[in-house]
Amino acid sequence: MTIQRSHLQRLTVLSALGLALSGCGDDSKGDTDNVTTNQMTGIAGGLTLTEGPDSEGMTSVTPPTTTGIKLDLPPDDSSAGGCGTDQACNLLDVLFVIDNSGTMGEEQKNLAANFPYLIDKLRNVTDENNMPVNANINIMVTTTDFGHPLCSPFEKPDYDPAKGAPINTACVDRLGRFTGLGANPVMVPEACTDTCKGSVVPQDPFINFQLDQNNILNADPNAGDPVAQALSCIGPQGIDGCGMEAPLETMLQALDPNKPWNQGAKPFLRDGAVLAIVIMTDEVECSVKDYKYFDPQLASDPMYNQYWEDVPNMPGVKDEPTSAVCFNAGVSCVDANADGIYESCMSEEKGVLQPLTRYIGYLKTNLVEQQKKDVIMLGILGVPKVSAHNPDPPFQPTAGGVFDLVYRVWNQGDILPGDTDTPAQKEYDFGIGPGCTDQATGQAIPNTRVIDVCQSLDQPEENKIRCCIESICDDDFSDAINCLAGILRETLEVPG
Numbered sequence: 001m002t003i004q005r006s007h008l009q010r011l012t013v014l015s016a017l018g019l020a021l022s023g024c025g026d027d028s029k030g031d032t033d034n035v036t037t038n039q040m041t042g043i044a045g046g047l048t049l050t051e052g053p054d055s056e057g058m059t060s061v062t063p064p065t066t067t068g069i070k071l072d073l074p075p076d077d078s079s080a081g082g083c084g085t086d087q088a089c090n091l092l093d094v095l096f097v098i099d100n101s102g103t104m105g106e107e108q109k110n111l112a113a114n115f116p117y118l119i120d121k122l123r124n125v126t127d128e129n130n131m132p133v134n135a136n137i138n139i140m141v142t143t144t145d146f147g148h149p150l151c152s153p154f155e156k157p158d159y160d161p162a163k164g165a166p167i168n169t170a171c172v173d174r175l176g177r178f179t180g181l182g183a184n185p186v187m188v189p190e191a192c193t194d195t196c197k198g199s200v201v202p203q204d205p206f207i208n209f210q211l212d213q214n215n216i217l218n219a220d221p222n223a224g225d226p227v228a229q230a231l232s233c234i235g236p237q238g239i240d241g242c243g244m245e246a247p248l249e250t251m252l253q254a255l256d257p258n259k260p261w262n263q264g265a266k267p268f269l270r271d272g273a274v275l276a277i278v279i280m281t282d283e284v285e286c287s288v289k290d291y292k293y294f295d296p297q298l299a300s301d302p303m304y305n306q307y308w309e310d311v312p313n314m315p316g317v318k319d320e321p322t323s324a325v326c327f328n329a330g331v332s333c334v335d336a337n338a339d340g341i342y343e344s345c346m347s348e349e350k351g352v353l354q355p356l357t358r359y360i361g362y363l364k365t366n367l368v369e370q371q372k373k374d375v376i377m378l379g380i381l382g383v384p385k386v387s388a389h390n391p392d393p394p395f396q397p398t399a400g401g402v403f404d405l406v407y408r409v410w411n412q413g414d415i416l417p418g419d420t421d422t423p424a425q426k427e428y429d430f431g432i433g434p435g436c437t438d439q440a441t442g443q444a445i446p447n448t449r450v451i452d453v454c455q456s457l458d459q460p461e462e463n464k465i466r467c468c469i470e471s472i473c474d475d476d477f478s479d480a481i482n483c484l485a486g487i488l489r490e491t492l493e494v495p496g
Contacts, residue, residue, distance in 0.1 A: 164253025177238025382444030
């Protein structure tokens with residue numbers, strides 16, 4: 001099923017925010033008088049959230065009392081497995097953070113179709129001397145949903161935000177996740193059933209395999225690689241998650257060394273292992289620090305509505321927080337010519353979203369510099385399609401993609417056939433124009449914050465590529481997988 005993202009994304013956002021979408025609660029517009037949220041667990045020493053509503057009816061946030069990222073790392077325990085920091089290592093931990101909001105059916109289907117190719121590339125990774133690495137590989141999957149007070153009232157009764165926890169159930173056993181929200185919800189079960197043919201799952205919270213050994217249950221011996229079967233089943237996440245995607249925060253929670261899946265005899269995150277992170281999302285990054293800036297009850301407060309878009313054709317009138325808040329509160333743009341095409345857009349800390357230092361500090365300072373880990377990232381995001389790659393490892397993009405990304409306002413040419421929205425309505429919903437458009441796969445918004453975190457991992461002084469950014473508007477992610485495998489060639493080593 002082809003999804004026109006420009007149309008359906010608004011339906012998802014409206015349902016998540018309670019903006020006049022019938023059949024999903026009452027007819028009130030974002031009433032949060034009775035909204036409470038579950039306690040959100042943060043990295044130790046980082047984000048502290050207070051459970052329950054404050055005087056404005058929204059969950060309050062207490063900033064950390066310390067600066068930077070402070071992690072209470074578990075004691076060194078040889079039983080947890082891993083490699084020493086001074087020895088060759090063929091351990092690889094792969095984390096997928098997959099957007100499960102209402103427009104992601106087609107993209108999840110395309111990604112799942114590439115999972116067999118990914119597993120084949122991982123099995124056959126060689127080092128820089130073309131020697132087989134025979135890597136011992138963990139693969140864990142989570143979503144971009146960290147929970148949001150504006151989404152909570154519209155969650156299905158059987159749905160809980162993953163908040164970085166592993167998803168290890170087969171999508172055929174949770175097909176309800178592939179029906180969206182609203183009175184006439186989109187249904188894309190084929191995003192699961194096209195590739196998952198049974199309840200093929202890992203017996204642990206994540207997949208583990210090396211050569212012919214694996215932890216996969218219920219694999220069909222006649223259906224190919226059991227690891228590919230399992231990833232094709234646990235990978236598709238559904239389309240009923242929150243439209244305020246928080247991939248950086250869910251990534252951080254997934255990598256918290258204090259979480260149960262990262263402890264014990266078989267942890268996901270292992271000492272010395274190369275860490276590869278894959279983030280796939282079609283919208284802006286919205287890991288929130290202060291939820292008051294999203295509170296509909298503060299619509300008349302210039303302090304808290306300053307990042308809201310004006311109602312279309314009503315300058316100065318602000319009535320609802322939309323996904324545009326996530327862009328406006330996390331990115332600053334310059335339009336010197338006032339022509340709607342921005343000369344530059346850069347991530348900026350404004351006190352609304354979690355600062356990027358929270359994520360860069362953990363990945364680069366803690367893991368890379370202090371623990372001597374290799375950390376790489378693949379972002380499948382709202383950027384133009386890549387038009388050229390390096391023909392040699394690591395096969396990184398060299399043209400198109402982020403090199404051709406233009407930040408601009410919406411215009412009439414962006415409106416896809418069958419979409420009744422105006423450019424003004426799109427600007428109200430998203431705050432920025434599309435980063436990529438494809439008639440078959442739809443549209444996606446540029447994700448400046450994830451791009452910045454990804455590119456921070458590159459090591460230009462040593463000529464080391466550690467970040468690949470590819471387009472989510474592609475219908476084939478094999479080039480993205482090639483780039484990931486190309487970087488692994490430079491980081492994994494043959495032990496001994």
